[in-house]
Amino acid sequence: MLADGSEARVRAERPPDENALRKVIKSVIEQRLSSGQLDETDLTLRDLDQLIDSFTTTLRGIYHPRLEYPDEKKEMPIRAEEVPTVPIIARKSSNIPANPPADS
Numbered sequence: 001m002l003a004d005g006s007e008a009r010v011r012a013e014r015p016p017d018e019n020a021l022r023k024v025i026k027s028v029i030e031q032r033l034s035s036g037q038l039d040e041t042d043l044t045l046r047d048l049d050q051l052i053d054s055f056t057t058t059l060r061g062i063y064h065p066r067l068e069y070p071d072e073k074k075e076m077p078i079r080a081e082e083v084p085t086v087p088i089i090a091r092k093s094s095n096i097p098a099n100p101p102a103d104s
Contacts, residue, residue: 001037002029006055010063018060025055 006025015021029048032038043051 002032002051003055005032007059010059014063018056021060021063022052022056025052025059 005028009024009028010021013024015024029052033048038048
C-alpha cells in the first residue's frame with residue numbers, strides 16, 4: 001500500500017530532484033499514518049523512515065530525469081552527395097557448394 005501510493009504520486013507529480021521526491025514519499029506515508037491505516041501494523045517510526053529511504057532510492061532510479069541529447073538530424077543536415085557509398089560484392093552462386101561435404 002505504501003509503495004503503490006508513493007509510486008503513483010511520484011509518477012503523477014514528477015518531482016524535479018531527490019529532496020522533492022523524498023517529500024512526496026514522506027507525505028504519502030504521513031497521510032496513511034494520520035488516517036489510521038497503519039494502526040494495526042507493528043511498524044515503528046524507525047521502520048517508516050527506512051521505508052522512506054528505500055522508496056526514495058528505488059523511485060529515484062526508476063524516474064530519474066533523462067538527459068536530452070541534441071537531435072543530430074536537425075543540427076547537421078546531410079546532402080545526398082555527402083552520404084558515403086559502400087560497394088556491394090556479389091558472389092557467383094556456382095562457387096558456393098549446395099551441400100557441403102559432411103565430416104567423416
